[in-house]
Amino acid sequence: MELPRLQLSDVGRAEPGLPCPSPPGLNKITVYEQADFQGLCREFMSDVPDLHELDFGDCICSLRVVGQPWVAYTAPKYEGETCAFEEGEYPKVEKSKAFSALRLVHHDLAEPQITLYERPEYGGQSKVVTEETNLAYGYFNDRVCSHVVQRGVWLLYKHPARGGWYHIAWPGERLADYKAQLGFHNCLSHLRPLRPGRPAVTTRLLWEQRQVEEERAVLMDEIVGVNTTDLEQTFSTCSSREYSTTTLHSFRFSNATSLRAGLSFTLAVEAANVFTVEKGRSESSTQRERVEVLLPAKIPPHTELTVHVLRKEVTVSVPVELTIRQNERTTTERGEYRCVSGRAISTKYTMKPAAAPELAQAQPHQPPA
Incomplete structure (x- = not known):
């Protein structure tokens, strides 16, 4: 099997001891000359037949792998003893200061x-x-x-x-x-x-296929004020109140999903609302926020005012298209995003004539003893 040649663009340099940020789906290996990711380092994204040509032969003591596994060889041209490294961090490696070549495992590892x-x-x-x-x-x-x-x-x-x-x-x-x-x-x-590296997952919510499963009003508070006088009165409660609202996000995978536990990705539901899904954990989250509601300041004469504070709860399900890229393989799956939103707060006012107060019976005046 012919192996790909090393390109200059495949070689990068990183700050010693610091992990390099990686875009999703990238396959790379970062190697260090000292244990615990210290010292000089080099970054590669395709096969390296001879590390000595890049002045990094027989010096690797620690490494990081992103994406697909790599195989390290103790002799150039992929000869000698081998060590396989799957995605992860290796503060110390077997056969330290012995590797002379690196090979990316570009094969499909999904169904061995x-x-x-x-x-x-x-x-x-x-x-x-x-x-x-x-x-x-x-x-x-x-x-x-x-x-x-x-x-x-x-x-x-x-x-x-x-x-x-x-x-x-x-x-x-x-x-x-x-x-x-x-x-x-x-x-x-x-x-x-060998385990495949984590795939890159991109999502697209199919809003045009969304379904409203349920819509209802939930009573959060009831405030009553009574004015039995002939004059307009100021409301006895404060002019505003704060209420806690909730939004529940959940995600359901298809039964035939190829994604394994531990994989995470995000759904951009709104510009400021990003829901993170992690396979294997509870694929749901709850967001809470506080909303201020203004209340009427005045009550007309001989009027009983009732204020109902209502939360509108809407349950919506939206199909989601998942595009899964792993190495050179791209697949598409379907999932379902479900949202129970109770963020919309409204008030409903009801006024009715106030009942006349009962007059207290007059007590006979008792002269002082």
Whole structure:
């Protein structure tokens, strides 16, 4: 397989010790000459066949990976021993100060599959594996002699729990005899596929397809003032009040979504209203704010004034189109954004004649003793 050549535009420099901001979906590796992301650093976004040509060979002690995994080699031209690094931060790396080449894993890692065989040349019983597996827990431990990789990139370990030396098996690889080609005869105990990097998710709310599911008025407060005099009276309560309103946002994924737990993205509902969705957690949030309501200042003579403070609650559902970009693959999915908004506050005034006050019975005047 021909590997892409390194372009000058693929090489960047970062401030030592500081992570570089990355746009969503970018695949890159930032390498440092000291542990804990210290010292000189370099940033790469495509394969590097020889780090010595860029004055950074045999000096890497820590690194950060964004997006797809990378494979580091101890010799130029992708030779020597290998170490695979998935998305994340590595304050210290195995084989520090030993890497001479870097290779980006640009393959589709979404649905891995490998077939293992108990005899050379794909003979004997076979076992299809699609996820990380500890063979020591089953009947196929230390019995594998050959394999065929259908999809994904796999790490094959000699010992259980990811122990011992491992071999990197690439998509389409047909390894007919472990003993002759790997010195790995009858000693495979653990295997796992490399995890893809986080995809970039962009969203588009299809407002033209929105549906109003429910609309209702909720009574928040009732204020009553009575004026039984012949003159206009000032309202006995304060001229304004503050009320707390809520907006509940929620998101529902389709049952066939390819997005995994931990992935997050944002929905720009309004210019100043951004809802963050994180797969695997409660895909809902509540916003609260306070609204001031002005009340009437005067009550006419012989009038009872009732003020109802109402909150208008509207439940709306909107289809959302999700565009998912991962490496060179782009897919589209559907989700649903749902909003229960109670931000609209209004007042309703009702006036009716005030009941005449009952006259108190006159008490007979008692002369002083």
